Amino acid sequence: MKLLLPFHLNKVGAGFPSPATDYVEDDIDLNVHLIKNAPSTFLIRVQGKSMNKVDIHDGDLLVVDRSLDPKNFSTVIANVNEELVVKSFIKKNNQSFLSSGSKKLEDKISLTENSEIFIWGVVTYVIHAL
């Protein structure tokens, strides 16, 4: 059995105690803020050219949550032609599409017509080194 003793932040000294003692908190833990659902969240590295429209670049880290359903204009990871790729998810007139971020219509892939394509997860954050 462990005996947990109260832990005092500042030494008991003769001087005036630090007025901040009662307000000291832990370091910020990015995991807590960037990962809402740990078992379904994966860190995935971007490889290759950039996707300027949504500001994703080669080498960036994506925080991807599989438990979320994509909304209109969500950035998603999808399985297209047996490869995992980053795409924009677009909903229009009850139809869903994937696009590579450009406005050109011919870029769009219809999810309704291509049932073998599936959404792998929704990108929630991009971590980009400057």
Added chain:
Amino acid sequence: MLCSKNKIALVDCNSFYVSCERLFNPAIINKPVVVLSSNDGCVISRSTEAKALNIKMGEPYFKVEKIVKKNNVKVFSSNYSLYGDISRRVMKTLKQFSPQMEIYSIDEAFLDLTSVKDENLLEHAYKIRKTVLKWTGIPTSIGIASTKTLSKAANFIAKKKKSGVVNLINSKQIDEILSKIEINNVWGVGQKLTKLYIKSGISTAYELKNISNGWIKKNTNVFGSRTAMELKGIPCIFLEKYKKKRKNCCVSRSFARKVTKLEELRESITRHCLNAAEKIRADNQIVKKITIFIRTSPFQKDKGYYANTKDVDLAVETNDSIELVKEALIALDDIYKEGYRYQKTGIIFSGLKDMSIYNKNLFSTINNEEKRIKLMKAIDNTNIKYGRNTLSIAQAGAEKICNIRKQHSSKINTTCFDFLPSVKIA
């Protein structure tokens, strides 16, 4: 409203290692895939497509290589860091469906669903399957019944169903299902019992269920009667909600190539010893007895077969790497014989006990025990942070001979910054 007293679900991941490999590699979905054991020895996980090619579980890889080449089967070396992380995620996801849960293996868990109404069980199971698949990408099968043994049986059938769920609670089909299960596939019936049962004319789970208690008691042991009772729907094996501490710890490896020199065997024994010591320290345990073993390949008959083991009873129970390595190496020197080509070495720690302050012993040879405990802690913390074997002791040598064969590894590690899965922008 019906409400059965005991409702146990066994959730089992389908072709777990293969499913993990498929998660980040869509190109191998719907294709035959196998995963090999460490050192690329045997087939330990097969996709449905690979099973259809008649590749058997546990078969040595060289025996199936022909089928693999002919049918373009995708082959992977086992990537346990990936499987371990995905398993953890699956278990965390399952936990929200029932806090009363026993993690049975890397890819199976028993959930206590007693609080779910009978009529909602199926729906609940579908929801569990759907959530695990969505969150972690891993397909599962679920068997629900009133005992663990029956839930295993239900799961066995669920695996073959498209829905992936079989519920035996209030089911009139129990006997029909049990008669489809061969006796050797019943949970808890091993090779020895199988032989006995078949000799006595019991060839299915159904037949075992209907055997008299008297016969079981007379002819088998307590485990045999438990299984029979459980098949009758009387719970005898309960959920183990807390991880039991291990009583033994074994670390062994085959060499990638045969080894003859004592020096090389010493290095490998040292590494196993450090590895095992780290494991038991993580559980706050100490060891009483160590056993080391070495052997040549059992297949190389012409070059001479040699195998030996040696037990060491420690005067003082400990988990101190330095002490343990010292003892293990003395034992190795004792059984090592020159002129053989060794294939495998290993170490077993047995008689593991919880460490407490009362273990101090008059015969302790460690001068400054406090300091040594701190040293071990520092080693463990460093190795957790920077990877196994970052800090080691010099006798372990630089890892080269033992480097296990991992020719076909996917190299993805979801918990290591440098080996994260990657995606392309297209």
